[in-house]
Amino acid sequence: MSNPLKQGAVIGILGGGQLGRMLSMAAARLGFKTHVFEPGANPPAQDVCHQVTTAPYTDVAALEKFAKSVDLITFEFENVPADALDLLETLRPVLPQRRALATSQDRIVEKEFLSDLGIDVAPFANVENSDDLARAVERVGAPSILKTRRFGYDGKGQYRLKSRDQAQQAWSELGQEPCVLEGFVDFSHEVSVIGARSQSGEVVCYDPGQNVHKNGILDTTTAPAKMVGSQRMDAVLLTGKILNALDYVGVMGVELFVTPKGLIVNEIAPRVHNSGHWTQDGCAIDQFEQHIRAVAGWPLGDGSRHSNVLMTNLIGEDIFALEDAAQDPDVCIHLYGKAEAKAGRKMGHTNKISPRTN
Amino acid sequence: MSNPLKQGAVIGILGGGQLGRMLSMAAARLGFKTHVFEPGANPPAQDVCHQVTTAPYTDVAALEKFAKSVDLITFEFENVPADALDLLETLRPVLPQRRALATSQDRIVEKEFLSDLGIDVAPFANVENSDDLARAVERVGAPSILKTRRFGYDGKGQYRLKSRDQAQQAWSELGQEPCVLEGFVDFSHEVSVIGARSQSGEVVCYDPGQNVHKNGILDTTTAPAKMVGSQRMDAVLLTGKILNALDYVGVMGVELFVTPKGLIVNEIAPRVHNSGHWTQDGCAIDQFEQHIRAVAGWPLGDGSRHSNVLMTNLIGEDIFALEDAAQDPDVCIHLYGKAEAKAGRKMGHTNKISPRTN
Numbered sequence: 125m126s127n128p129l130k131q132g133a134v135i136g137i138l139g140g141g142q143l144g145r146m147l148s149m150a151a152a153r154l155g156f157k158t159h160v161f162e163p164g165a166n167p168p169a170q171d172v173c174h175q176v177t178t179a180p181y182t183d184v185a186a187l188e189k190f191a192k193s194v195d196l197i198t199f200e201f202e203n204v205p206a207d208a209l210d211l212l213e214t215l216r217p218v219l220p221q222r223r224a225l226a227t228s229q230d231r232i233v234e235k236e237f238l239s240d241l242g243i244d245v246a247p248f249a250n251v252e253n254s255d256d257l258a259r260a261v262e263r264v265g266a267p268s269i270l271k272t273r274r275f276g277y278d279g280k281g282q283y284r285l286k287s288r289d290q291a292q293q294a295w296s297e298l299g300q301e302p303c304v305l306e307g308f309v310d311f312s313h314e315v316s317v318i319g320a321r322s323q324s325g326e327v328v329c330y331d332p333g334q335n336v337h338k339n340g341i342l343d344t345t346t347a348p349a350k351m352v353g354s355q356r357m358d359a360v361l362l363t364g365k366i367l368n369a370l371d372y373v374g375v376m377g378v379e380l381f382v383t384p385k386g387l388i389v390n391e392i393a394p395r396v397h398n399s400g401h402w403t404q405d406g407c408a409i410d411q412f413e414q415h416i417r418a419v420a421g422w423p424l425g426d427g428s429r430h431s432n433v434l435m436t437n438l439i440g441e442d443i444f445a446l447e448d449a450a451q452d453p454d455v456c457i458h459l460y461g462k463a464e465a466k467a468g469r470k471m472g473h474t475n476k477i478s479p480r481t482n
Numbered sequence: 483m484s485n486p487l488k489q490g491a492v493i494g495i496l497g498g499g500q501l502g503r504m505l506s507m508a509a510a511r512l513g514f515k516t517h518v519f520e521p522g523a524n525p526p527a528q529d530v531c532h533q534v535t536t537a538p539y540t541d542v543a544a545l546e547k548f549a550k551s552v553d554l555i556t557f558e559f560e561n562v563p564a565d566a567l568d569l570l571e572t573l574r575p576v577l578p579q580r581r582a583l584a585t586s587q588d589r590i591v592e593k594e595f596l597s598d599l600g601i602d603v604a605p606f607a608n609v610e611n612s613d614d615l616a617r618a619v620e621r622v623g624a625p626s627i628l629k630t631r632r633f634g635y636d637g638k639g640q641y642r643l644k645s646r647d648q649a650q651q652a653w654s655e656l657g658q659e660p661c662v663l664e665g666f667v668d669f670s671h672e673v674s675v676i677g678a679r680s681q682s683g684e685v686v687c688y689d690p691g692q693n694v695h696k697n698g699i700l701d702t703t704t705a706p707a708k709m710v711g712s713q714r715m716d717a718v719l720l721t722g723k724i725l726n727a728l729d730y731v732g733v734m735g736v737e738l739f740v741t742p743k744g745l746i747v748n749e750i751a752p753r754v755h756n757s758g759h760w761t762q763d764g765c766a767i768d769q770f771e772q773h774i775r776a777v778a779g780w781p782l783g784d785g786s787r788h789s790n791v792l793m794t795n796l797i798g799e800d801i802f803a804l805e806d807a808a809q810d811p812d813v814c815i816h817l818y819g820k821a822e823a824k825a826g827r828k829m830g831h832t833n834k835i836s837p838r839t840n
Binding site: 155 | 512783811814
């Protein structure tokens with residue numbers, strides 16, 4: 125370890141949702157304290173962190189005080205406003221670095237970055253005005269998906285075009301925000317690679333997991349994914365390429381479509397990722413600890429899997445039907461302590477383990 | 483689940499050391515908040531719990547306020563003063579129940595309880611005055627160990643007698659406290675069973691682990707222990723007998739000597755136990771979650787082991803030599819966030835996992 129964070133050091137985390145909560149517990153296991161910055165009251169991370177600051181990202185005094193109380197800053201949330209980051213960066217190291225955030229925050233920047241690396245993405249076109257929209261439809265055609273360039277998650281900010289004549293309506297529905305029109309990809313299944321890169325440039329990936337969505341929200345991830353060996357290798361190699369190109373430090377989630385012609389990157393997330401929750405109960409060192417190790421200057425785990433895992437998200441009222449899961453001795457339960465079980469809200473997840481195959 | 487604790491309920495924990503810290507994280511995973519009561523300032527549990535009360539066990543107002551803020555009370559620490567428990571019990575359920583504490587707090591009560599159950603213990607005799615001491619030496623002989631009846635842990639409050647004529651000196655060294663003289667047991671190795679009993683009377687045990695001590699403090703636990711199948715069965719059966727006899731709810735640690743003539747119980751601890759830390763990385767549901775499940779009225783895990791584990795305690799300055807452990811991808815690190823690495827202080831532990839055998 126060249127210059128590792130010392131025992132008792134404080135890691136600042138932007139965002140206090142379930143990802144911040146699980147990062148906080150991982151940091152504690154390694155002897156670090158956490159200070160969470162979160163605009164919303166009573167965030168899930170609050171129950172398991174050393175300190176919480178409740179303030180908006182526009183509160184300069186709160187941001188300064190927060191930064192000065194920590195040794196380094198990381199985030200669970202990729203839409204941290206640029207002004208807040210500008211300020212924080214002057215006070216403490218922020219990891220992963222700005223460029224990864226800037227790349228993933230804008231779907232056009234992201235796709236251009238990936239294309240430039242020689243990585244396949246869906247056909248796409250930029251839409252900032254009506255002329256763009258017409259050209260995009262001409263180029264990408266239908267079926268296709270119009271997505272806002274920024275702030276989309278869990279299927280929000282998206283509109284599916286079955287035919288070309290829906291384009292104008294779709295763009296209006298999305299508030300005529302800057303968008304990207306993405307061509308439909310004929311994929312057999314979606315997988316994720318959770319990759320990590322250390323401060324010394326070491327890259328480690330977990331085995332790809334296979335994702336199934338329901339109502340636009342991740343429902344299950346199964347590890348290992350159904351992939352032939354060469355596909356698995358391709359997935360890991362392209363993830364390494366992305367991490368290296370960004371000089372990345374931390375954990376990243378890379379969503380991939382598996383097609384007969386090869387792998388297509390759907391999107392990248394510069395943070396721990398829902399599709400990596402299976403690592404908590406399938407690996408010695410999980411994605412949360414891996415991220416903390418990376419930003420803290422520790423060596424990484426090797427990502428090896430001791431068990432197969434089926435991760436299932438508990439969405440909204442799923443939380444009230446835990447009886448079966450609690451009865452199953454192979455099911456590890458992870459709840460987020462959220463007060464209200466709103467429809468579509470991620471309340472927790474379960475990891476059902478089974479002996480490792482292949 | 484007949485009457486399980488609800489999501490968001492608060493579990494009170496007496497004691498904020500590393501056991502309280504790990505109980506707190508387990509409770510959070512199940513969606514509970516924790517409130518830790520601890521006389522010492524800045525306890526390890528503080529970094530990962532919802533609330534801390536810093537007050538002595540004699541502070542009636544603090545105890546009352548604490549009890550009224552929680553839904554039930556459990557403990558990491560078996561020497562909670564009787565007066566404090568008297569008060570707390572009138573306000574909220576305390577689990578495991580009083581009787582287990584009373585039994586384990588006094589080595590004579592403990593040994594008589596075990597003997598009455600037909601469970602083998604070392605030869606022993608009570609020592610409260612000089613006459614007792616003489617009779618005890620006559621009956622138990624030497625080599626033997628004089629131990630204070632109460633408040634002993636990690637080899638403290640013990641004196642080894644090589645010959646009978648050391649008895650008086652030993653008792654003086656121990657402050658002429660009420661003691662027990664224990665006959666030396668010729669054992670091949672020490673094992674622990676971590677057992678659990680639910681509110682509905684279901685009993686579950688983890689596989690016995692094998693303990694090695696250094697300077698009177700647990701150094702390593704290896705799971706599984708070297709035992710033939712019948713010994714393992716005996717160990718589990720006697721643990722079940724103890725749990726049932728105490729109408730116990732929660733996790734208990736039972737330390738056993740393996741001898742050519744069978745198993746001898748060394749001592750019982752009515753709480754999660756250092757020799758059960760291996761379950762964190764060897765089992766789907768570890769001893770901390772098992773304890774929380776039991777006291778919260780949830781079903782228990784089945785204790786099955788997906789990996790073999792070597793648990794090693796990090797004592798005092800061991801904490802500064804983590805580099806090797808951090809480099810080993812099969813080693814899971816658990817640090818307690820303690821500020822000062824005093825000699826003999828438990829600072830953390832590591833679990834090195836390997837594929838499951840037998």
